[in-house]
Structures are given as structure tokens and as C-alpha cells.
Amino acid sequence: MxxxxxxxxxxxxxxxxxxxxxxxxxxxxxxxxxxxxxxxxxxxxxxxxxxMVDALRRGDMGLTQAGIIGKVVHLREDGEIEVEIAKDMKVRMIRSAVVQVLSKTEPAANS
CATH class of the missing domain: 1.20.5 (Single alpha-helices involved in coiled-coils or other helix-helix interfaces)
Known part of the structure; x- marks a missing residue:
């Protein structure tokens, strides 16, 4: 057992x-x-x-994380952009705050 x-x-x-x-x-x-x-x-x-953020150019229309739609008017070297949200109303923000590009500008022709 x-x-x-x-x-x-x-x-x-x-x-x-x-x-x-x-x-x-x-x-x-x-x-x-x-x-x-x-x-x-x-x-x-x-x-x-x-x-998408690296491809941002001046003139692009973008949607930010805050829900603001604006036009990119200036790209800075330090990871910031200036976005025009109304006539003569510009806001500085971080590039990564752009969540969607609504319309792209056409690249300038090299002539």
C-alpha cells in the first residue's frame, strides 16, 4: 500500500x-x-x-488635438509651428499637436 x-x-x-x-x-x-x-x-x-507631422508645410490646413482647424503659416526648427486660426490670429503650438491634415498645399514647381 x-x-x-x-x-x-x-x-x-x-x-x-x-x-x-x-x-x-x-x-x-x-x-x-x-x-x-x-x-x-x-x-x-x-x-x-x-x-504626417514631418510632411507638414506652410499653407497646409490641419486639425489640432484641441479640435481647432487652422492653416500652418510658419514652421520652426525647434518642433513648433505657427497656425493661423482666424484672420490675423496666430497660435504657436507643438508640431505633434496636429492630428490630421485636412488639405495639403501643392508643392512649388521647380522652374
Whole structure:
């Protein structure tokens, strides 16, 4: 009677390494799913926003995070822009505050 439980414990101890790996498989799968559903799309969206902000030019109409629509009148080197929101009303803001470009200006012809 005392010998059979000892054999059962010994068999499970030998397979313990494989069982420990089996416990981590769901965690690994959850991380992979989270990466493809959450992290990767956010990185792609941030990359697209950075490209859009880097492509801002004078004359572009943009929508800011505050919901203000204005025209870019001056681009500064320190990451700031001047946006005209009304006639003779200019506001300085950070470039990354522009969330959408509503209309792009045509590039100047090189003649």
C-alpha cells in the first residue's frame, strides 16, 4: 500500500520539467496575441503620425488635438509651428499637436 503512492510521485517528478513548460505556453500565447492586436497597430499608427507631422508645410490646413482647424503659416526648427486660426490670429503650438491634415498645399514647381 505504501509503495504505490511513491511510484506515482516519482513519475510526476520526472515529467515535472515538461509540465513547467506547459504552464508557460498560455502566457506566451497571450503575449503573442497582445503584440499582434495591440502593440503592433499602435506602433504603426505612431509611425504614420510622425510621417504626417514631418510632411507638414506652410499653407497646409490641419486639425489640432484641441479640435481647432487652422492653416500652418510658419514652421520652426525647434518642433513648433505657427497656425493661423482666424484672420490675423496666430497660435504657436507643438508640431505633434496636429492630428490630421485636412488639405495639403501643392508643392512649388521647380522652374
Amino acid at each position: 505504501f509503495v504505490s503512492p511513491a511510484y506515482a510521485q516519482d513519475a510526476s517528478a520526472a515529467a515535472g520539467g515538461m509540465a513547467a513548460f506547459g504552464q508557460f505556453v498560455p502566457l506566451i500565447l497571450i503575449f503573442v496575441i497582445m503584440y499582434f492586436l495591440l502593440i503592433r497597430p499602435q506602433q504603426k499608427k505612431a509611425k504614420e503620425h510622425k510621417a
